[in-house]
Amino acid sequence: MIEISPTDRVFILTGAGISAESGLPTFRGEGGLWRNVRVEEVASPVAWQRDPQFVWEFYSMRRRAASQARPNPGHTALAALERALGNRLFLCTQNVDNLHEQASSHDAVHMHGELFKSRCERCTLPPFDDTNTYEPPASLPRCECGARVRPHICWFGEVPFHVDRIYRALDECTLFVAIGTSGMVEPAASFATHARSRGRTFYVGPEEPANASAFTECFLGKSGEVLPELFRF
Ligand code: OAD
Numbered sequence: 001m002i003e004i005s006p007t008d009r010v011f012i013l014t015g016a017g018i019s020a021e022s023g024l025p026t027f028r029g030e031g032g033l034w035r036n037v038r039v040e041e042v043a044s045p046v047a048w049q050r051d052p053q054f055v056w057e058f059y060s061m062r063r064r065a066a067s068q069a070r071p072n073p074g075h076t077a078l079a080a081l082e083r084a085l086g087n088r089l090f091l092c093t094q095n096v097d098n099l100h101e102q103a104s105s106h107d108a109v110h111m112h113g114e115l116f117k118s119r120c121e122r123c124t125l126p127p128f129d130d131t132n133t134y135e136p137p138a139s140l141p142r143c144e145c146g147a148r149v150r151p152h153i154c155w156f157g158e159v160p161f162h163v164d165r166i167y168r169a170l171d172e173c174t175l176f177v178a179i180g181t182s183g184m185v186e187p188a189a190s191f192a193t194h195a196r197s198r199g200r201t202f203y204v205g206p207e208e209p210a211n212a213s214a215f216t217e218c219f220l221g222k223s224g225e226v227l228p229e230l231f232r233f
Pocket of ligand 1: 017183
């Protein structure tokens with residue numbers, strides 16, 4: 001049980017594990033996406049320059065899978081926590097699916113982008129909603145400026161989104177909870193260490209993450225089972 005006091009400010013970081021019980025594969029575990037596909041062939045600027053069609057096939061496949069997925073009790077518990085804490089909760093996700101939004105979380109900060117958005121690779125038009133799939137024989141999407149449209153995803157080697165806002169929230173939080181993330185990808189893997197200098201840090205997932213030493217306590221179990229009973233305020 002995690003006690004939340006009336007003055008606590010809570011930072012939640014979610015990873016692929018929270019969506020596992022909704023049927024979406026994680027990246028590194030058994031059956032994980034990176035077990036079948038080489039990251040550098042689909043999720044890097046080099047891959048995009050070399051074979052944009054292949055990159056779009058990968059994200060089209062993920063759009064199809066994510067469009068079938070529904071939130072699980074883990075997502076629902078975090079939406080309830082937002083209703084209880086209001087702006088004392090900051091929800092940051094590495095996930096590009098929209099399951100937090102489907103569960104009625106209103107301000108999930110997507111540091112690795114959003115699967116159902118696309119943007120121009122060149123001009124400054126903002127990212128736009130896009131649920132289309134782009135696979136042969138369909139041609140690749142183009143912006144009105146003539147450049148290619150790419151998935152609105154932070155690829156390896158790119159800077160995550162919203163970092164200023166995220167580090168401000170980390171500086172302010174007194175309680176940090178990471179859920180379903182292996183602790184292997186920076187900068188998110190270092191958030192717990194950052195937060196620990198000023199408060200309590202917890203992890204929720206079926207196994208200890210790589211950065212387990214940064215946590216005050218790990219609650220081992222599936223997030224859909226642990227989260228609904230975890231918080232007391
Ligand atoms: P990983 O695949 O690295 O880790 C998923 C974690 O979820 C593992 O530690 C599992 O133990 C845990 N897990 C599995 N089932 C779970 C369940 N039911 N409940 C809770 N936890 C469960 O995924 P991430 O850490 O999210 O980046 O990966 C971080 C980033 O690496 C991703 O955002 C992605 C990837 O490359 C980009 O694509 C930019």
